[in-house]
Structure formats: structure tokens, C-alpha cells
Amino acid sequence: MTAAPEPGTVAAGVPGPAPGRAAAPADLREQPPVAVRLEGLTRRYGGVLALDGLDLDVAGGEFLALLGPSGCGKTTALRAIAGFEVPDAGRVWFDRRDVTSVPPSRRDVGMVFQAYSLFPNMTVAENVAFGLRVRRRDKAERAGRAAELLELVGLADRGQRYPHQLSGGQQQRVALARALAVAPQVLLLDEPLSALDAQVRVQLRDEIRRIQLELGITTVFVTHDQAEALSVADRVGVMRAGRLEQVASPDDLYERPATAFVAGFVGTMNRIPAVLGDGDVEFLGVRREVLGSAPTAGPAFALVRPEALEVEADPRGHGRVVTRTFSGAVTRLTVALPDGVEVRADVPSAGSQGLTPGTPVTVTPAERPALVEPADVTP
Amino acid sequence: MSATTAGLSTAGVAGAGGVAPETPVRPARRGRGVWRWAVFAVLGLYFLVPLAASVWFTVRSRDGVTTDAYTSIPTAEGFAENFGRSLAMGLLTVLIALLLMVPTVVLVELRLPRLRPLVELLTLVPLLLPPIALVVGVRSVLAWAPEYFLGTPLAEAFFALQEPALPWILVLVYVVLALPFVYRALDAGVRGAQLRTLTEAARVLGASWPRVMLSVVLPVLRTSVLNAAFLTVALVLGEFTVANILGFETFPTWIVRIAGSQPRLSVAVSVLSLLLTWALLLLISALDRRRREEDPA
Amino acid sequence: MEPGDLRLSTTSAPAAPASRTGRRRGGPLSALGPVLGIVPFLLYVAVFLLLPVGVLAVEAFRATDPVTFDETWSTGNIGTVTGGAYARAYLGSLQLSAITAVLSAVLGLALAFAVVTTRRGRLLRRLVLTASGVLANFGGVPLAFAFLATIGTAGVVTPVLTGTLGLDGFRLASMAGLAVVYLYFLVPLMVLTIVPAVEALRPQWREASDVLGASGWQYWRYVGGPVLAPPVLGATMLLFASAFAAYATARALVGSSVPLVTLQIADSLSSNVVVGAENLGKALALGMVVLVGLVMVFYTWVQRRTSRWLS
Numbered sequence: 001m002t003a004a005p006e007p008g009t010v011a012a013g014v015p016g017p018a019p020g021r022a023a024a025p026a027d028l029r030e031q032p033p034v035a036v037r038l039e040g041l042t043r044r045y046g047g048v049l050a051l052d053g054l055d056l057d058v059a060g061g062e063f064l065a066l067l068g069p070s071g072c073g074k075t076t077a078l079r080a081i082a083g084f085e086v087p088d089a090g091r092v093w094f095d096r097r098d099v100t101s102v103p104p105s106r107r108d109v110g111m112v113f114q115a116y117s118l119f120p121n122m123t124v125a126e127n128v129a130f131g132l133r134v135r136r137r138d139k140a141e142r143a144g145r146a147a148e149l150l151e152l153v154g155l156a157d158r159g160q161r162y163p164h165q166l167s168g169g170q171q172q173r174v175a176l177a178r179a180l181a182v183a184p185q186v187l188l189l190d191e192p193l194s195a196l197d198a199q200v201r202v203q204l205r206d207e208i209r210r211i212q213l214e215l216g217i218t219t220v221f222v223t224h225d226q227a228e229a230l231s232v233a234d235r236v237g238v239m240r241a242g243r244l245e246q247v248a249s250p251d252d253l254y255e256r257p258a259t260a261f262v263a264g265f266v267g268t269m270n271r272i273p274a275v276l277g278d279g280d281v282e283f284l285g286v287r288r289e290v291l292g293s294a295p296t297a298g299p300a301f302a303l304v305r306p307e308a309l310e311v312e313a314d315p316r317g318h319g320r321v322v323t324r325t326f327s328g329a330v331t332r333l334t335v336a337l338p339d340g341v342e343v344r345a346d347v348p349s350a351g352s353q354g355l356t357p358g359t360p361v362t363v364t365p366a367e368r369p370a371l372v373e374p375a376d377v378t379p
Numbered sequence: 380m381s382a383t384t385a386g387l388s389t390a391g392v393a394g395a396g397g398v399a400p401e402t403p404v405r406p407a408r409r410g411r412g413v414w415r416w417a418v419f420a421v422l423g424l425y426f427l428v429p430l431a432a433s434v435w436f437t438v439r440s441r442d443g444v445t446t447d448a449y450t451s452i453p454t455a456e457g458f459a460e461n462f463g464r465s466l467a468m469g470l471l472t473v474l475i476a477l478l479l480m481v482p483t484v485v486l487v488e489l490r491l492p493r494l495r496p497l498v499e500l501l502t503l504v505p506l507l508l509p510p511i512a513l514v515v516g517v518r519s520v521l522a523w524a525p526e527y528f529l530g531t532p533l534a535e536a537f538f539a540l541q542e543p544a545l546p547w548i549l550v551l552v553y554v555v556l557a558l559p560f561v562y563r564a565l566d567a568g569v570r571g572a573q574l575r576t577l578t579e580a581a582r583v584l585g586a587s588w589p590r591v592m593l594s595v596v597l598p599v600l601r602t603s604v605l606n607a608a609f610l611t612v613a614l615v616l617g618e619f620t621v622a623n624i625l626g627f628e629t630f631p632t633w634i635v636r637i638a639g640s641q642p643r644l645s646v647a648v649s650v651l652s653l654l655l656t657w658a659l660l661l662l663i664s665a666l667d668r669r670r671r672e673e674d675p676a
Numbered sequence: 677m678e679p680g681d682l683r684l685s686t687t688s689a690p691a692a693p694a695s696r697t698g699r700r701r702g703g704p705l706s707a708l709g710p711v712l713g714i715v716p717f718l719l720y721v722a723v724f725l726l727l728p729v730g731v732l733a734v735e736a737f738r739a740t741d742p743v744t745f746d747e748t749w750s751t752g753n754i755g756t757v758t759g760g761a762y763a764r765a766y767l768g769s770l771q772l773s774a775i776t777a778v779l780s781a782v783l784g785l786a787l788a789f790a791v792v793t794t795r796r797g798r799l800l801r802r803l804v805l806t807a808s809g810v811l812a813n814f815g816g817v818p819l820a821f822a823f824l825a826t827i828g829t830a831g832v833v834t835p836v837l838t839g840t841l842g843l844d845g846f847r848l849a850s851m852a853g854l855a856v857v858y859l860y861f862l863v864p865l866m867v868l869t870i871v872p873a874v875e876a877l878r879p880q881w882r883e884a885s886d887v888l889g890a891s892g893w894q895y896w897r898y899v900g901g902p903v904l905a906p907p908v909l910g911a912t913m914l915l916f917a918s919a920f921a922a923y924a925t926a927r928a929l930v931g932s933s934v935p936l937v938t939l940q941i942a943d944s945l946s947s948n949v950v951v952g953a954e955n956l957g958k959a960l961a962l963g964m965v966v967l968v969g970l971v972m973v974f975y976t977w978v979q980r981r982t983s984r985w986l987s
Binding site: 422428432439478483498507509512516554560617619646648 | 807819833863917927
């Protein structure tokens with residue numbers, strides 16, 4: 001798995017604020033401030049440090065996504081919350097309860113796995129009612145609750161089917177219903193969409209968010225797909241090598257990445273050679289203000305999103321269009337600049353027909369402060 | 380602890396300073412494998428003691444240790460002849476079984492999926508049917524030759540099948556006994572190999588069906604063919620019931636025959652054949668693994 | 677594929693498509709083509725598997741008159757083999773097979789679990805599986821001799837058993853002795869057949885069950901057990917058939933001093949004294965086939981009930 005995001009996915013993945021995010025602060029006031037807290041969590045497999053002193057707070061009712069390349073420790077973190085991983089050091093708190101050494105069966109969490117987690121020998125309804133069955137609730141209550149949850153996930157008519165008679169998306173809905181049936185304190189989602197087709201994925205993603213908001217349940221969602229994380233979560237934590245690089249709202253993460261890694265991992269980012277001056281930075285022949293605290297003067301890279309570059313046909317321009325990819329309202333251009341630098345720019349499709357490969361152009365960054373990364377730091 | 384509890388505040392990344400107490404917590408989940416070691420110990424003892432005892436039985440002597448029992452095997456009366464005969468029958472069985480089953484398995488996979496249940500059922504029967512019942516039936520059929528066909532070419536053919544030097548009838552029955560193993564080994568290979576895509580590619584490039592069989596199917600099935608062949612040879616080398624009931628001497632019936640007069644020799648041959656078969660099987664599985672690691676297709 | 681191969685194939689292409697379309701138009705023959713391909717297999721099975729069993733079923737009902745040597749239809753053989761010493765032999769075989777099958781199923785399942793759940797146990801796994809392959813399928817005679825050398829009358833371990841452990845009554849040439857030897861190939865057979873099923877138990881099921889609050893016992897009661905039941909049942913069935921049919925081990929170990937139907941069959945066939953003993957052997961063999969068939973029917977019925985969720 002590569003850390004580099006797919007170019008172009010960001011445009012579709014960030015449709016502005018996720019639905020219902022505005023409601024979150026109101027909920028926070030009524031709920032305990034922190035529903036799940038990870039404190040200095042460390043876990044080592046042989047020589048590999050899967051968790052390296054991870055600290056994380058999840059607010060009550062919050063939908064938090066853990067995002068990162070494979071092997072970054074996000075799944076280990078989730079499994080530590082569930083109780084499947086016992087940390088070498090550190091603590092796990094639920095509300096005010098230290099659950100570090102509580103086994104999974106007594107943690108009161110619901111969990112949805114990647115795939116194939118439904119019990120094959122039980123009908124859909126029996127699967128959903130399993131948590132109540134082991135809690136020795138009576139038959140009527142079990143049946144009622146199962147029907148209620150199947151209704152919630154839109155599978156009311158499939159109760160008597162067996163898992164292998166359902167599609168992948170339906171199976172994951174059932175798994176969600178099963179996890180919610182016992183009304184857990186925390187809902188954990190371990191890449192529940194990764195085995196599904198693209199279309200089903202988007203649909204189920206939005207539905208998970210709808211249900212989460214409806215129930216107001218604290219949710220931790222692990223994924224390697226940034227579009228998924230950015231579109232549904234209240235906050236996204238970007239992980240790398242067992243640590244959190246940044247935890248922020250999707251907008252902040254996109255607009256103000258805290259590190260070069262986050263900048264490169266979330267969305268598409270151009271790294272353009274620049275020179276840091278006194279409080280400003282010069283690149284592509286213009287000067288821009290520096291966003292955040294400016295590193296010391298000298299050679300640097302400016303980090304610029306494709307949509308923050310303007311491209312104009314110009315017979316005397318230094319750039320040359322290399323490829324042109326139409327994708328609806330915007331068109332993605334790759335432009336070769338002198339010194340072997342290539343940048344990607346998203347321009348409005350209307351009026352960009354003339355920018356065919358080979359066209360000489362000038363590239364100008366938008367009039368706004370730019371992120372800067374010192375040249376000696378490798379991302 | 381109280382400090383951290385009191386410190387529960389707004390959401391956000393908690394301070395990077397490692398305030399967390401370095402308490403390694405590893406409760407009950409580890410160390411539950413006691414039952415596993417109990418199983419290994421008990422069954423290990425049960426399976427190793429007879430082997431070790433047999434080896435000891437063959438090498439002990441009044442004045443220490445001797446390998447006489449093993450060194451005398453090659454020259455023992457009847458060994459070379461019977462081992463050779465069994466080996467030859469094993470190879471013939473492999474040949475016939477593969478000639479029958481490779482086309483069948485491939486055709487069932489590619490062209491006749493509706494016949495799969497039938498083929499599966501027919502290849503399962505020899506696994507459940509007692510071989511002794513089968514061989515009693517075979518004996519009855521063979522008895523037709525003197526009873527009904529005497530003087531016809533059919534009778535001659537029947538008698539030719541029962542030539543003690545190379546009893547073809549045993550080979551033909553062994554093919555039946557080997558069907559379950561051969562079918563399963565080949566079927567596993569065919570299913571794992573995306574045979575449909577491969578053969579379609581070859582056909583598009585203009586290869587004829589026989590050519591496809593020879594240059595695409597067989598190489599792809601190399602490992603499964605090897606596995607099936609080995610299992611079959613081992614089966615024939617160890618088969619006693621059919622040979623005994625039909626009254627032919629083979630390697631295993633020879634071991635039983637000499638047991639009375641030369642117990643040490645019979646045990647030595649037994650142990651050796653078990654260990655050699657095991658070693659060969661290990662070798663094949665190791666080769667198979669290495670090949671799979673080399674080209675993870 | 678190497679580029680060279682590709683070119684080679686395409687140069688020969690012009691001829692091939694022509695012949696292919698030619699065969700397509702050939703009508704019924706081309707549709708029959710694949711079926712013809714498996715006719716040898718079907719014929720072979722018919723001649724060497726179905727015919728002998730069929731002959732058995734017919735000739736078991738033939739009787740030879742001891743005086744005139746005339747053959748007649750009769751149910752006499754069937755009557756004989758369902759009573760007296762023969763019935764005892766069937767009973768002995770059934771008992772021995774049932775007991776050893778169940779015991780081996782339990783032990784083999786335990787071993788399969790132990791092997792599958794051992795971490796970093798690839799070598800151990802390979803050793804156990806290959807050893808199982810050898811012992812389960814090809815051990816008959818060698819096993820008998822290994823045990824004779826171990827706990828036979830002159831066996832290496834026999835003095836330890838009779839002296840130290842005080843097991844004076846134990847004899848290899850007995851039902852109990854046979855059972856001990858049968859386990860030596862039945863347990864490996866169980867391991868071989870059940871390991872795939874044990875491996876197919878997904879860890880997610882256990883984890884989902886844990887997270888939903890189930891205890892380990894509840895997991896096995898509601899999920900692991902029911903999922904494993906059909907394959908375990910099938911494997912036990914196979915063990916039973918295997919033990920029931922075992923002949924080599926018994927012959928090499930006990931001669932014919934233990935009432936087993938396979939030994940009875942061999943005896944009746946090798947008898948040149950009693951006229952019609954041959955047909956008695958056929959009746960005994962037919963009885964075995966019928967018993968295995970009945971067990972199969974029972975098994976299919978139980979399987980239907982335990983695996984409704986599979987279909």
C-alpha cells in the first residue's frame with residue numbers, strides 16, 4: 001500500500017462540512033467530555049513498534065476516523081480499544097473507567113470487521129440477536145430488538161436469510177446491526193467498507209454516518225481511504241509509525257496540515273521549490289505570505305494544492321501542459337516547469353479547452369498564504 | 380493515576396510528553412496454551428514410542444548394537460523381486476490413473492461442470508467401500524473365466540491379467556483405490572490455477588486442445604500431478620488386502636510372510652518404509668513450497 | 677510468456693482457426709467432444725468398481741449343492757451370515773470401528789487444533805501433516821510390525837507395561853490391542869481430513885463473539901461447535917469406514933483369533949474344504965457394503981439436519 005493518495009480523489013472526497021457536523025458541539029455539552037482516552041499506548045511486535053506512545057481522546061458522541069497507510073498502527077490502536085491487543089505500556093480509559101486489562105467481552109463495545117465476520121450458521125436475525133442471547137434475554141425481546149435494528153439498516157425483510165445469501169454490502173449492514181444491538185458504549189469500525197465495490201461503499205458510508213448521528217454513539221472508524229475519512233468523520237486522526245501526526249476536523253486537515261506527511265497523505269499536494277525570505281516565501285516568480293510559523297530563511301518547498309494554482313495560456317510562458325484530464329466541473333492539468341518540476345493544477349473546465357498538451361502556459365499560485373516545508377526535511 | 384483522571388479535558392491530542400506510567404500489562408490471554416502442549420506431549424509419546432521401540436528392536440543384540448537387520452535387507456530372499464514388482468505396479472498405476480483422471484478433471488472444470496457431482500461421487504465411493512468387498516467382487520468376476528469363458532480369447536485375457544510375475548489385475552484394482560487421492564490432488568491443482576483463463580489464452584493464440592493439454596495444463600498441474608503420483612506409488616507399496624485376497628505376492632505380503640521366520644527383518648523393512656515415505660513426502664512438500672515462493676502466481 | 681513463444685504461436689495461427697471453426701460446424705460431434713473425453717473414466721469405474729460390487733450383490737444369493745455341484749438361487753448365505761459366529765464378527769467389527777472412530781475423532785481434532793493454533797509452527801505443521809499422510813493411508817502392515825516390536829510378546833516396551841505398570845492382562849492380539857494400533861492410523865486420518873475445516877474457522881467469528889459479550893464456552897456452544905459439526909461428523913464417518921474395512925493390520929497382528937468380519941471373509945475365501953464357502957464370503961462382503969451404505973444414509977440424514985445453513 002502506498003502512502004501517496006490517489007490524485008483526484010480529494011475533489012470528490014471533500015464536499016464541504018460533513019452532514020451534521022454542526023450539531024456535534026451541542027451534543028458534547030450533554031455527554032461526558034471524553035468517552036475514550038488512549039494514554040501513552042505502546043505495542044511492539046518483535047522488532048516492530050506498532051504503537052509508539054499513542055495518545056488520543058475521543059469525545060462522547062463523536063465520529064473519529066483514524067487514517068493512515070497500512071502498517072501505521074491504526075488497526076492496532078482500534079484493537080487496543082476493543083481489548084484484543086494488550087498494550088505493552090499505557091492505558092485505555094472508557095469515560096472514567098480504566099479498561100486496560102478488561103477482556104473484550106466485558107468492555108461494552110460494538111465492532112464491525114472488514115468482512116466475513118457474520119456467524120455462518122445463524123440467520124441474519126439470529127446474528128443480530130446474538131449479543132442479547134449471550135446476555136440471556138428472552139426470545140421476544142431478542143426478536144423485537146433484531147427486527148428494530150434490521151429496520152434501521154434497511155434489511156427488515158432479510159431476517160430469515162443466511163449470511164452467504166446476502167451481498168457483501170448487506171452483510172456489512174447486518175454486522176453493523178449486530179454490533180449496535182447491545183447498545184454499546186463505543187462503536188468500532190475496522191475498515192468495514194474496504195471489501196466492497198466503489199458504489200456500495202459510498203452508499204454504506206453515508207448510511208453509517210446517518211445511523212451514527214441518529215444514535216449519537218461514540219464511534220472510532222479505521223480506514224486507509226482519505227476520502228472516506230474526510231467525508232464522514234467529525235475529526236480525523238492521521239497516523240504514521242505508531243503515532244498521531246495530527247488530529248483535526250477534515251477542513252483543518254486539508255487546509256492546514258500540521259506536517260509535510262499529513263499534507264502529502266491527505267489530498268494532492270504540489271511541492272514547489274521556493275526560497276524563504278523574511279516572513280514571506282518566493283516561488284513561481286511571486287511572493288506569498290507564509291502560513292503558520294515560518295522556518296528559518298533559505299531554500300524550501302512551497303506546498304500548494306492543485307486548486308490553488310492558476311494556469312493561463314501564454315506563448316512566452318515557461319510551463320508546458322503535459323496531460324489534461326477532464327473530470328466534470330474541473331480539469332486536472334499536469335504542467336512541466338523548467339528545472340524538471342511538474343505540478344498538478346485543477347482549473348475550471350469551462351474555458352480550459354485551449355490548454356491542450358504542448359500548450360505553453362504560465363502557472364500562478366492563488367493570492368493566499370502558503371504552507372512551507374524546509375528543504376532539508378524529507379517527507 | 381488521579382492526576383491523569385483529573386486531567387480528562389477537551390478532545391485533542393494529549394501532550395506528547397510521555398506522562399503515561401510504564402506499566403506493562405499482560406494479563407490472562409497469554410499462557411493459555413497449556414492444553415496444546417499436553418496434546419503434543421501425549422500424542423507425541425504415543426506416535427514416537429512405537430517408532431523408537433521398533434528401531435531399538437531391530438538394532439539391539441546380545442553384545443550392544445548391530446545394523447545387521449538393515450544391511451541384510453537388499454540381499455534378503457524375495458526382497459528385490461517383490462519390492463521391484465510393487466514399485467513397477469505403482470508406476471503403472473500412476474500412469475493409468477493420470478491418463479484417466481487428468482482429462483476428466485480438466486474437462487469437468489472447463490466444459491462439463493454439470494458432471495462434477497457425478498465424478499465427485501464416483502471418486503468418493505472407493506474411499507468408503509471396503510477394499511475387501513471390492514476384491515471379493517473382483518475375484519468373482521475373475522472366476523468367470525474358467526467357469527463360463529473357457530476356450531475363448533476373453534478367458535485368455537483374464538488369465539493374462541493374473542500373471543504372478545506382473546499381476547495386471549492388481550494394477551487395475553489399485554487404480555480404483557487411488558482414484559480418490561488422484562482426483563482430489565488434481566482437482567485442487569486445477570481450481571487453484573485459473574485454468575479457464577490460461578486455456579482460453581492458449582486457444583485464442585491458436586493452440587489445439589491436445590497441444591493445450593500438453594503445454595499448458597500439465598505444466599500448471601505439475602505439483603498436483605507429482606503429489607498424486609507419489610501418493611499412488613506409496614499406496615501401492617503398502618497395499619496388502621487386495622494382493623492377499625487375490626493370492627499374489629507383493630512387497631507387503633512378503634513382509635508378512637517372512638515375519639514368522641525373520642521378525643527382525645520384517646520390522647526393519649517396515650520401519651524403513653515408513654520413514655522413507657515420510658522423508659519423501661516432506662521433500663515434496665518442501666519443494667512445493669519453494670516453488671510457490673519463487674513464482675507466486 | 678516469452679515474446680518468442682508468442683510469435684511462434686501466432687505464425688501457426690492461420691491453420692488453427694480454420695480447423696477450429698471446421699470442428700464447430702461439425703455439429704453433434706463437437707458437442708459430444710468433451711463428453712467423449714470422460715467416457716474412459718466412466719467406463720473404467722463401471723468395469724472395475726460397479727461391476728464387481730454388482731456381481732457381489734447377485735452371487736451372494738447363489739448356492740452350490742454339495743452333492744451335485746449345481747448352482748441355485750438361495751437366501752441361505754444371507755441367513756448364515758446374519759447369525760452365529762458371523763453375526764458376532766459383524767458386531768465385533770462394528771464395535772471396534774465405532775469406538776476407535778469416535779476416540780480418534782476426539783484425539784485428532786485436538787491435535788489438529790494444537791497444530792493450527794501454534795504460532796510460528798510452520799515446520800511443526802509440515803511435519804505433522806506429512807507424517808499423518810504416511811500413517812493414515814499406507815501404514816497397514818508396517819504399523820502392525822512396529823507395534824509387534826513395541827508391545828508384542830517379545831516387544832521392547834512390553835516388560836515396562838507388564839512389570840512396571842502392572843498391565844498384565846494386556847495383549848496386542850485382542851480387541852483392545854487392535855484398538856491401540858488402529859488409533860495409530862485413524863488419528864492421523866482425522867488430522868488430515870479436519871485440518872482444513874479447523875483452518876476455515878475465521879478469527880473474526882471469535883472476536884465478534886468476544887466483543888458481543890460471549891464467553892469462550894458460549895462461542896463454542898453457539899458458533900464454533902455448530903460450524904465444525906458437519907465436517908467433524910463427515911470425518912468421523914470416514915474413520916468409521918476406514919476402521920471397519922481394515923484388514924492388513926488385523927491379519928498381521930492377530931491371525932484370526934479376534935472376531936472381525938474382514939478376517940472371516942478372508943477365511944471363507946481361503947477355505948478349500950467347505951463347498952460354497954466362496955459364496956459365503958460374497959455374502960459377508962455384501963453385508964459390509966450394506967452396513968457401510970446404512971451408515972452413509974444415517975450420516976446424510978444427520979448432515980442435513982446439522983448443516984441447513986450450508987445449502
